[in-house]
Amino acid sequence: MSDKKRLFSGIQPTGNITLGNYIGALRNFSTFQDEFDCIYCVVDLHSLTVRQNPAQLRKNTYELLALYLACGLDPAKSTLFIQSHVSEHAELAWILNTITYVGELSRMTQFKDKSSKHQDNINMGLMDYPVLMVSDILLYQTALVPIGADQKQHLELTRDIAHRFNTSYSDTFVVPEPFIPKAGARIMSLAEPTSKMSKSDENIKGFISLTDDDETIRRKLKSAVTDSGNEIVARDDKHGVTNLLTIYATLNNITMQEAEKAFVGVSYADFKMAVADIIIETIAPIRELKNEILADKGNLDKVLTDGAERARFMARKTLSKVYKKVGLIQR
Numbered sequence: 090m091s092d093k094k095r096l097f098s099g100i101q102p103t104g105n106i107t108l109g110n111y112i113g114a115l116r117n118f119s120t121f122q123d124e125f126d127c128i129y130c131v132v133d134l135h136s137l138t139v140r141q142n143p144a145q146l147r148k149n150t151y152e153l154l155a156l157y158l159a160c161g162l163d164p165a166k167s168t169l170f171i172q173s174h175v176s177e178h179a180e181l182a183w184i185l186n187t188i189t190y191v192g193e194l195s196r197m198t199q200f201k202d203k204s205s206k207h208q209d210n211i212n213m214g215l216m217d218y219p220v221l222m223v224s225d226i227l228l229y230q231t232a233l234v235p236i237g238a239d240q241k242q243h244l245e246l247t248r249d250i251a252h253r254f255n256t257s258y259s260d261t262f263v264v265p266e267p268f269i270p271k272a273g274a275r276i277m278s279l280a281e282p283t284s285k286m287s288k289s290d291e292n293i294k295g296f297i298s299l300t301d302d303d304e305t306i307r308r309k310l311k312s313a314v315t316d317s318g319n320e321i322v323a324r325d326d327k328h329g330v331t332n333l334l335t336i337y338a339t340l341n342n343i344t345m346q347e348a349e350k351a352f353v354g355v356s357y358a359d360f361k362m363a364v365a366d367i368i369i370e371t372i373a374p375i376r377e378l379k380n381e382i383l384a385d386k387g388n389l390d391k392v393l394t395d396g397a398e399r400a401r402f403m404a405r406k407t408l409s410k411v412y413k414k415v416g417l418i419q420r
């Protein structure tokens with residue numbers, strides 16, 4: 090067994106991955122592979138908390154796995170698997186449910202947002218979503234969890250529950266730390282730059298998806314909301330421009346100040362096209378590679394079988410410990 094610290098993260102196969110998911114989470118994943126023992130999961134059980142078309146969900150799941158590979162995740166270095174293939178996630182969630190309070194879950198921002206967006210389907214799973222996420226993380230004795238800023242509250246809950254279990258039953262879980270990138274942890278909608286870019290946004294002009302073709306990307310950038318005035322600077326009252334500068338800076342690996350300098354005296358129209366260019370330059374190769382990878386179903390299934398086997402081995406170890414500590418009789 091390696092003595093590297095463990096890292097875990099997951100993305101839901103709820104649709105086309107956006108530029109927000111990429112900048113806030115996915116693009117960082119491959120950079121951890123040498124330093125950490127990385128586990129990257131396609132969290133399909135989480136996506137069931139909002140209505141899914143079954144055939145589409147299956148398609149999205151393979152797409153996301155292919156995207157993981159296209160973004161440089163290497164199955165020889167990292168464990169890649171589908172959450173529902175390791176039943177220990179749901180089993181641990183049941184135990185952790187018994188030490189989580191309804192009050193804690195009803196206060197979660199994501200629960201409140203999603204309940205107001207899906208008023209006809211405020212199901213128990215939506216409320217319990219964070220406990221399943223806590224289980225994903227604690228099952229692997231995870232030290233570090235790379236996420237976007239919107240998941241910070243769920244990480245705080247994870248730490249609270251780990252600590253609660255450890256004090257009630259003796260040390261069992263590693264208490265994890267979040268890794269939230271300094272820049273780009275919250276990419277905003279292009280159409281409404283005061284709300285987060287989200288793959289489930291009804292307004293498709295709000296997000297860039299990693300499957301968008303070059304023309305679509307240029308069109309979406311052209312219609313991106315900017316602000317009055319003509320200065321290209323990052324400022325609290327310039328949400329649209331600040332968001333585009335953030336995208337430009339993160340994708341070029343430069344600071345915001347350097348990005349601002351590059352656009353002194355440039356028009357909004359030219360600025361937007363420069364942002365479109367760097368987006369295309371970044372995602373076009375990923376899109377093509379993903380399609381190639383997707384064509385070899387046999388290889389994807391092999392990655393999944395190997396990944397699930399490795400994950401199950403680690404998960405089983407933690408779950409048996411937990412079952413024993415709470416007083417269940419060992420099988």
Ligand code: ATP
Pocket residue numbers: 099100101102103107109110111112113114115235236237238239240273274275276277285286287288289290
């Ligand atoms: P949905 O819209 O279906 O709820 P989502 O777009 O929020 O989904 P998730 O699968 O829930 O995507 O998130 C995957 C990762 O991407 C998480 O680490 C999350 O914090 C990050 N992320 C999501 N949206 C953004 C964003 N706009 N900017 C930066 N990071 C983001």
Ligand code: LTN
Pocket residue numbers: 097098099100101132135221222225226234235236240243
């Ligand atoms: N809730 C996360 C997805 C997720 C996750 C995880 C992220 C589920 N389980 C474990 C990190 C670690 C989201 O991004 N919406």
